[in-house]
Amino acid sequence: MDISREQTLNIGILGGTFNPIHIGHMELAMKALKQFNLDRVYIMPNNLPDYKENHGIVEGRHRLAMADIACMGHEAILASDFELKLSGYTYTANTLTMLHEMYPLVHWYFIMGADSIMYFEKWKKPEVIAGLATLVITIRDDLDYSSLYEKIRELEAIFSGIDIQIARIDNINVSSSEIRQGIKSGKDMSDSLPEGVYSYIMDNHLYQG
Secondary structure, eight states, X not given: OOOOTTOOOEEEEEEEOOTTOOHHHHHHHHHHHHHTTOSEEEEEEOSXXXXXXXXXXXXXXXXXXXXXXXXXXXXXEEEOOTTTTSSSOBOHHHHHHHHHHHOTTOEEEEEEEHHHHTTGGGSSSHHXXXXXXXXXXXXXXXXXXXXXXXXXXXXXXXXXXXXXXXXEEOOOOOOHHHXXXXXXXXXXXXXXXXXXXXXXXXXXXXXXX
């Protein structure tokens, strides 16, 4: 990360497997960047994510390369290999703790989907995450999220001082699993991927069998 220890910045983190990164991921990053006036957003691929089976996840170097390609032309949205360089499983609490120690003046915004916040208290050390970052919950404009707001009130009662913000995004109906399945079956999935990513997948024979 190109940050000095003395810098006071507002930085978003969008973590995930990114297997592969798609246009929906970039929409999340751009929305958070603009709505919360962030200085930058880091796309941060996981290293051996603990919350899903590792089968079918391509090597970190490929996921990072695709994220790099996706970020081209976005000056304030950057790919980061921070978690990929860690050994063992990736935990958000550990990542945020290390980042806070390295860059104590940065205000971190952790960007996550509405589905993830519904079981946030079951994450590893949720109190650490709540204490080190503003949680940005992304929700689609076309859905009713009354249950989400109930969950937010519940978390606010559990974790003192937790800061949860909402970012409404356009309805982009795309998922990495559907992209992988489409590529495996021979479909052209370029419309669901940032420019250049589909060519990288084809050139490196990813997800094709």
